[in-house]
Amino acid sequence: xxxxxxxxxxxxxxxxxxxxxxxxxxxxxxxxxxxxxxxxxxxxxxxxxxxxxxxxxxxxxxxxxxxxxxxxxxxxxxxxxxxxxxxxxxxxxxxxxxxxxxxxxxxxxxxxxxxxxxxxxxxxxxxxxxx
Amino acid sequence: xxxxxxxxxxxxxxxxxxxxxxxxxxxxxxxxxxxxxxxxxxxxxxxxxxxxxxxxxxxxxxxxxxxxxxxxxxxxxxxxxxxxxxxxxxxxxxxxxxxxxxxxxxxxxxxxxxxxxxxxxxxxxxxxxxxxxxxxxxxxxxxxxxxxxxxxxxxxxxxxxxxxxxxxxxxxxxxxxxxxxxxxxxxxxxxxxxxxxxxxxxxxxxxxxxxxxxxxxxxxxxxxxxxxxxxxxxxxxxxxxxxxxxxx
Numbered sequence: 001x002x003x004x005x006x007x008x009x010x011x012x013x014x015x016x017x018x019x020x021x022x023x024x025x026x027x028x029x030x031x032x033x034x035x036x037x038x039x040x041x042x043x044x045x046x047x048x049x050x051x052x053x054x055x056x057x058x059x060x061x062x063x064x065x066x067x068x069x070x071x072x073x074x075x076x077x078x079x080x081x082x083x084x085x086x087x088x089x090x091x092x093x094x095x096x097x098x099x100x101x102x103x104x105x106x107x108x109x110x111x112x113x114x115x116x117x118x119x120x121x122x123x124x125x126x127x128x129x130x131x
Numbered sequence: 132x133x134x135x136x137x138x139x140x141x142x143x144x145x146x147x148x149x150x151x152x153x154x155x156x157x158x159x160x161x162x163x164x165x166x167x168x169x170x171x172x173x174x175x176x177x178x179x180x181x182x183x184x185x186x187x188x189x190x191x192x193x194x195x196x197x198x199x200x201x202x203x204x205x206x207x208x209x210x211x212x213x214x215x216x217x218x219x220x221x222x223x224x225x226x227x228x229x230x231x232x233x234x235x236x237x238x239x240x241x242x243x244x245x246x247x248x249x250x251x252x253x254x255x256x257x258x259x260x261x262x263x264x265x266x267x268x269x270x271x272x273x274x275x276x277x278x279x280x281x282x283x284x285x286x287x288x289x290x291x292x293x294x295x296x297x298x299x300x301x302x303x304x305x306x307x308x309x310x311x312x313x314x315x316x317x318x319x320x321x322x323x324x325x326x327x328x329x330x331x332x333x334x335x336x337x338x339x340x341x342x343x344x345x346x347x348x349x350x351x352x353x354x355x356x357x358x359x360x361x362x363x364x365x366x367x368x369x370x371x372x373x374x375x376x377x378x379x
Contacts (some may be wrong), residue, residue, distance in 0.1 A: 093323075
């Protein structure tokens with residue numbers, strides 16, 4: 001076992017411990033814990049026994065184990081990108097709805113102009129009762 | 132028939148055109164989305180206010196005095212606490228206008244490139260019951276000092292919309308538009324930034340409501356061009372629009 005393998009396995013072991021403890025504390029859902037845990041375990045196997053990836057690769061018709069790792073990580077990254085993108089869009093949408101709600105609630109009419117308390121952030125609620 | 136919520140299934144003629152108000156009695160609300168338009172907003176609002184009593188300016192998180200100037204000029208001001216983009220700002224203004232009982236809603240640009248005289252021309256087909264939506268077109272009308280690159284990018288936009296939305300429009304990215312109350316109720320802009328223009332065309336075509344294009348005059352000034360979109364922004368617009376179609 002070389003230095004790279006030792007360090008990476010140590011890192012993965014630490015991450016696995018963190019993942020499990022997060023699952024035990026209940027801050028992360030069980031599904032997510034299993035996902036990350038399987039990732040750490042599979043990664044550890046691939047690092048500890050580099051030949052093992054070649055076996056899987058050959059059965060899939062891919063020449064080298066390293067290629068298999070690369071293809072699958074690209075695939076995972078694309079999926080992750082779409083997941084993050086849709087999530088991001090959802091948050092943006094919610095933010096817009098929130099900003100819109102606040103804007104409409106705090107609408108300033110020209111009559112607010114003269115009112116002394118008609119600051120930009122705290123319009124007099126009574127002043128907009130005309131609606 | 133004012134109580135029954137109109138649904139898209141029912142033919143448009145029963146959806147509000149029948150009880151259309153005359154232009155004189157209709158509550159016309161002008162909606163302006165503004166982001167850092169302190170230089171032009173006062174004049175734009177003041178001019179509009181000479182003929183239209185309800186002008187709504189949505190200040191889209193400006194860092195300058197746009198909101199205060201618009202209020203001083205006689206507009207209702209809605210403030211987006213955070214910049215959300217033109218599509219979001221227009222939708223905020225439209226939602227508010229509907230809340231306020233608008234019969235007719237007009238969207239107008241803040242940078243002074245639109246001509247107030249065109250508003251009446253846009254409202255005409257709606258009031259006459261020929262359409263629910265009137266879209267301004269600079270290619271049917273006059274355009275002053277339009278740069279060649281702008282013309283090319285807008286042509287691509289028209290082509291794009293023709294392919295994606297199957298709408299034969301001459302100008303898909305014109306901010307001057309008019310909606311009947313009924314049509315405005317069927318519009319829900321979800322693309323916050325500039326892709327809302329294509330989204331709007333989709334919704335207009337998808338709603339099955341009759342629409343017309345009306346020639347309008349666009350004044351390209353040094354200011355409006357500087358404030359306007361860079362041609363390269365078209366790529367971002369196309370990306371936003373396509374991703375929305377893919378992921379929805």
